[in-house]
Every structure is written in structure tokens, then in C-alpha cells.
Amino acid sequence: MEPEGSTDADEAANEPAVSVDAGFDAIADARRRYALYYLRERESATLDELATVVTGWLAARNDPDGAGSRADRDRTRIDLHHVQLPTLASAGVISYDDQTGGVELESLPAFLDGVLDQSLADERAAAERERRESTDERG
Amino acid sequence: MTLEAFLDDIAAREKTITVYAPEPYEPLEAQFETRNVAIEHEPLPDDGSGGFVVVTEGGEFAGSVGINAVRDLFEVPNGNAIVATDATRALMDLLAETTFVSFDKRRMLGATREIEDRAYRTGTGTLRTGFQRFDALAAQREVYESLAANSSLDVHVYALRDWSAEVPVAEGLTIHTPHAAEVGAFWFVVFDGGDDPEQACALLAAERDDDPGRFRGFWTYDSEAVADLDAYLSAAYGSPRKR
Numbered sequence: 001m002e003p004e005g006s007t008d009a010d011e012a013a014n015e016p017a018v019s020v021d022a023g024f025d026a027i028a029d030a031r032r033r034y035a036l037y038y039l040r041e042r043e044s045a046t047l048d049e050l051a052t053v054v055t056g057w058l059a060a061r062n063d064p065d066g067a068g069s070r071a072d073r074d075r076t077r078i079d080l081h082h083v084q085l086p087t088l089a090s091a092g093v094i095s096y097d098d099q100t101g102g103v104e105l106e107s108l109p110a111f112l113d114g115v116l117d118q119s120l121a122d123e124r125a126a127a128e129r130e131r132r133e134s135t136d137e138r139g
Numbered sequence: 140m141t142l143e144a145f146l147d148d149i150a151a152r153e154k155t156i157t158v159y160a161p162e163p164y165e166p167l168e169a170q171f172e173t174r175n176v177a178i179e180h181e182p183l184p185d186d187g188s189g190g191f192v193v194v195t196e197g198g199e200f201a202g203s204v205g206i207n208a209v210r211d212l213f214e215v216p217n218g219n220a221i222v223a224t225d226a227t228r229a230l231m232d233l234l235a236e237t238t239f240v241s242f243d244k245r246r247m248l249g250a251t252r253e254i255e256d257r258a259y260r261t262g263t264g265t266l267r268t269g270f271q272r273f274d275a276l277a278a279q280r281e282v283y284e285s286l287a288a289n290s291s292l293d294v295h296v297y298a299l300r301d302w303s304a305e306v307p308v309a310e311g312l313t314i315h316t317p318h319a320a321e322v323g324a325f326w327f328v329v330f331d332g333g334d335d336p337e338q339a340c341a342l343l344a345a346e347r348d349d350d351p352g353r354f355r356g357f358w359t360y361d362s363e364a365v366a367d368l369d370a371y372l373s374a375a376y377g378s379p380r381k382r
Contacts, residue, residue, distance in 0.1 A: 034186075037183070037184050037186065038183065040184070041182060041183065041184060051200075052193055052200055052203070053159060053183075055203060056159060056191035056192075056193050056203030056204075057159065057183070057186075057188065057190075057191060059191065059203060059204075059205065060188040060189065060190060060191040060203075060204075060205035060206065060207075061186060061187075061188040063205065064188065064189060064205045064206075064207035064208075065204070065205045065207050065208040065211070065225075065226030066191075066204070066205045066226075067202060067203065067204045067205070067208070067225075067226065067229040067230075068191075068202060068203035068204070069202055070200060070201070070202065073200050073203075120184055120185070120186055123186040123187050123188075124185060124186060124187035125187070126187065127186070127187025127188060128187060
């Protein structure tokens with residue numbers, strides 16, 4: 001902890017709550033990115049809800065027919081609780097109450113919002129490309 | 140117990156199907172009985188995957204499957220047979236014991252094929268089947284000849300009309316033609332699982348009076364429920380009618 005002083009406080013006001021490094025690190029992992037996509041729609045969620053969404057969504061993203069089992073969801077839930085949500089929380093992107101499982105989205109800096117919009121657009125384009133390729137193969 | 144009572148009992152259990160997708164998926168709502176299953180929609184941003192469906196049983200996550208597999212099961216173009224893939228199997232597993240209210244003949248045949256397929260792969264045990272209508276039975280004729288001929292399965296076919304004249308009698312194939320109204324009213328396929336109770340499965344459905352060509356029913360992989368149905372059919376219509 002740095003000592004508090006008027007100079008530090010001024011600097012803190014100029015610095016965004018989420019540093020660019022921490023912001024990019026936060027979305028480097030697909031599980032964290034998909035949790036954020038979901039949270040951006042709703043502002044808050046629970047650990048259980050996120051475990052369900054991240055399991056089902058990533059299974060469907062990797063394979064359009066993809067199935068997620070109870071065991072998959074249990075693994076995702078443990079991973080979110082111990083690794084992914086604490087990482088997002090320490091980046092300042094969410095707040096996570098590990099007692100109640102409550103997750104709230106903090107206000108995202110503009111650069112992070114923009115990157116998430118762009119990455120969603122890229123995911124859509126990649127999925128579209130894959131569909132075209134598999135249609136070509138069949139045809 | 141009657142076949143109707145089996146169907147009513149299953150209809151009383153509750154599940155929730157949540158569609159996580161950019162848009163609600165309406166075909167599901169038309170297919171299932173709303174007092175047996177709640178269908179919900181949670182909007183997602185579009186990432187190109189189309190989304191997924193989650194089945195919850197008694198508040199617990201039972202499983203998820205990509206919406207593409209759901210489309211394959213519910214939106215097969217007319218005339219195309221439903222092919223049982225790993226994904227449709229996973230989905231059928233999730234939706235077991237969920238009462239459907241509006242399956243057409245093609246979907247019924249798709250679900251029927253899944254059970255026959257399991258029986259064939261298992262190779263032992265008893266398969267009991269009754270098609271409420273003769274034309275549906277005729278469509279399955281070859282399947283039953285071949286199932287009985289190429290496996291150690293004990294195959295029982297129940298029909299109001301005697302079709303033994305039209306099917307060469309094969310070893311392992313028994314035809315029952317009981318005079319029972321419910322045999323004419325229900326479409327059922329019951330496989331006891333043979334050596335492997337995990338393979339036990341059954342489909343039971345009745346054509347709707349108010350909407351001919353549409354079926355209300357359920358399928359199950361619950362070995363106890365399957366054993367009950369199997370025992371019932373065996374006791375009620377056990378001995379083949381003399382020709």
C-alpha cells in the first residue's frame with residue numbers, strides 16, 4: 001500500500017480503475033470473456049448462473065451441437081470460483097462475493113467495452129466462416 | 140395400471156428448459172406440455188454460436204446442448220428422416236420424461252429409431268413395440284424382420300391387425316394381435332436393456348383426438364420405469380394369439 005497524499009490522490013484520479021494491462025489480461029481467457037459478455041447484458045449474476053452459462057455457451061461455441069454435462073458444469077463452477085472470477089475481480093472489472101456467490105459488473109472502461117464488442121463481432125465472423133466451409137465441404 | 144396411467148404419471152414431473160440465445164426459440168414451446176415443462180428464454184449477445192439450451196430438473200442443472208442439435212430434432216424438413224446422432228441422443232437424454240404434446244409421425248419415427256438402434260447395438264433383451272396405426276407399422280416392417288433375424292433380441296410386435304401374413308416369420312419375432320383398444324390407441328417401443336440395464340429405454344405416445352397426426356407422449360431411459368412398462372405389456376398381452 002502506498003502512503004496516501006494529495007499527489008497520489010491526484011494521480012489516482014487520472015488513472016482509470018482498470019489498467020490497460022489488467023483489462024487485456026482479464027479478457028485473454030475465453031471463460032472470462034464469456035462471463036463478461038453475459039454480465040454486460042445483466043449487470044449482475046450468481047456463480048451458479050455463470051457456471052451454467054459458461055459451460056453451455058463454450059460447448060456450443062466449440063461445436064454447434066456441443067453438449068455440456070453435469071461434470072463439465074461442476075468443473076467450470078470450481079474454476080470460476082477459484083481462478084476466473086478472482087482474476088476479474090482483481091482487475092477491477094467485477095466484484096465477487098465468494099460467500100454468497102454474487103457477481104456484479106463494475107463500470108467498464110470504454111476501451112474494454114470496445115474490445116469486447118469487437119471480439120464478439122470476430123466470434124460471429126469466425127462462426128460464419130466455419131459454417132460456410134462446412135457447407136462447401138458437404139456441397 | 141393402463142398405458143394412459145403411465146403417461147399421466149410422467150406428465151406430473153417437472154423440468155425447465157431454458158433457451159440461452161439471442162432470440163426466443165418458438166418451436167420448443169409448441170412441442171412440449173407446459174404443465175410438465177417450463178420453457179424460458181434468457182437473451183444472449185450474438186457470438187455466432189446460436190446459443191444453447193439448458194435443462195434443469197428440480198432446480199438442478201441436468202445438462203446443456205447447442206441450439207443446433209435442438210434445431211436438428213425439431214426442424215427437420217418434411218420428408219427427411221431424423222438421424223440419431225450423438226447430439227440428438229444427448230438431447231433426447233436431457234428431454235427424457237418430458238411430455239411432448241405435438242410430435243408428428245416423423246419425429247415419432249425418429250425417437251422410435253433411437254430405441255431400436257440401442258436394442259440392436261445391445262443385441263440381447265426384449266424389445267416390445269406397438270404402432271397404433273397399421274401404416275406406421277408397415278413402414279417399420281423391414282426393421283423388425285432384420286432386428287429379429289440379425290440379433291439375439293426377443294422381439295414382440297403388438298398390432299390390432301394381424302400382419303404376420305405380410306412378414307416372414309423370423310426366429311425371435313413374436314406377433315401379438317390382442318383385441319384391446321389401447322393397443323390401437325398407443326404407439327410404444329419398449330426395450331428392457333438386455334444385459335445392460337443402462338440401455339433400457341421406452342417411448343409411449345397416443346395420437347391426439349383434437350389434432351390427428353400429432354402425438355402426446357414421452358420417452359424415458361429410467362430402467363425402473365421401463366421395467367414397469369415391460370412387465371405391464373408382458374402381463375396384459377403376453378401370449379401371442381393363435382393364427
